[in-house]
Amino acid sequence: MFIKMKQILYKNTAISYSDTGKGTTVVLLHGFLENKTMWKDLAPILSNKNRVITIDLLGHGATDCLGYVHSMEDNVEIVKAVLSQLRIRKAVFVGHSMGGYVALAFAELYPNAVKGLVLMNSTSKEDSPERKHNRDRAIKAVKQNYINFVRLSVANLFSENNQKRLEKEIENVKLEALKTPLQGIVASLEGMKIRKDRQFILNESKFPKLLILGEKDGVLIYKDNLPQIENTDVKLVTFQDGHMSHIENKEELGKTLLDFLKVI
Numbered sequence: 197m198f199i200k201m202k203q204i205l206y207k208n209t210a211i212s213y214s215d216t217g218k219g220t221t222v223v224l225l226h227g228f229l230e231n232k233t234m235w236k237d238l239a240p241i242l243s244n245k246n247r248v249i250t251i252d253l254l255g256h257g258a259t260d261c262l263g264y265v266h267s268m269e270d271n272v273e274i275v276k277a278v279l280s281q282l283r284i285r286k287a288v289f290v291g292h293s294m295g296g297y298v299a300l301a302f303a304e305l306y307p308n309a310v311k312g313l314v315l316m317n318s319t320s321k322e323d324s325p326e327r328k329h330n331r332d333r334a335i336k337a338v339k340q341n342y343i344n345f346v347r348l349s350v351a352n353l354f355s356e357n358n359q360k361r362l363e364k365e366i367e368n369v370k371l372e373a374l375k376t377p378l379q380g381i382v383a384s385l386e387g388m389k390i391r392k393d394r395q396f397i398l399n400e401s402k403f404p405k406l407l408i409l410g411e412k413d414g415v416l417i418y419k420d421n422l423p424q425i426e427n428t429d430v431k432l433v434t435f436q437d438g439h440m441s442h443i444e445n446k447e448e449l450g451k452t453l454l455d456f457l458k459v460i
């Protein structure tokens with residue numbers, strides 16, 4: 197299935213997106229070091245009965261950088277610009293990792309535009325002091341050795357038992373990640389570091405919400421992310437692998453998202 201890539205200009209910055217299918221609009225937001233190609237297997241499944249929009253976030257894929265810090269709010273504004281261009285008023289948002297942080301920020305800024313929210317290997321919690329410190333270390337590391345940083349970062353996203361089984365897929369993820377410019381990497385690390393805590397979105401918002409976690413996720417520790425949905429109406433789906441559910445648990449993820457969209 198060939199999906200035509202499109203572009204808009206936002207503040208003289210090229211923003212790249214795709215738009216396919218008809219029905220309920222589903223906006224797919226990729227994670228750090230990823231781009232809209234991460235949805236290549238999922239988008240065709242979802243677009244059978246839905247309108248699927250994929251967007252390259254700032255400094256990723258074919259979207260340009262917009263400064264030295266790409267805050268989650270900056271990313272929200274480019275997502276909003278794409279939706280405004282397409283005259284889409286309401287959508288379901290699916291965010292992987294950093295894309296989840298952007299989806300949460302969107303839900304805070306434009307609550308009436310959200311029909312449903314899926315956090316996929318993501319969290320509503322802000323960075324802990326330790327994670328903030330690790331972001332600073334990552335910024336130093338990527339400036340010192342870009343290729344090494346990207347390759348190590350990608351390897352850590354998969355559970356240990358999948359390192360061999362998914363060797364080819366992991367290599368493809370690395371190749372896509374290496375297309376991310378240094379400025380895009382640093383600006384996103386800075387933006388994630390300063391993002392605010394948005395657990396109140398999970399507690400207070402009325403639209404359907406789904407949290408997808410991997411039991412062996414080395415980036416977002418499973419047990420640390422369960423308390424955020426206690427006493428909420430957020431549905432939890434647990435997969436047995438790592439941070440990359442769209443690759444490690446591809447079939448189950450497709451079914452999970454289709455089931456979620458049926459209730460909206």
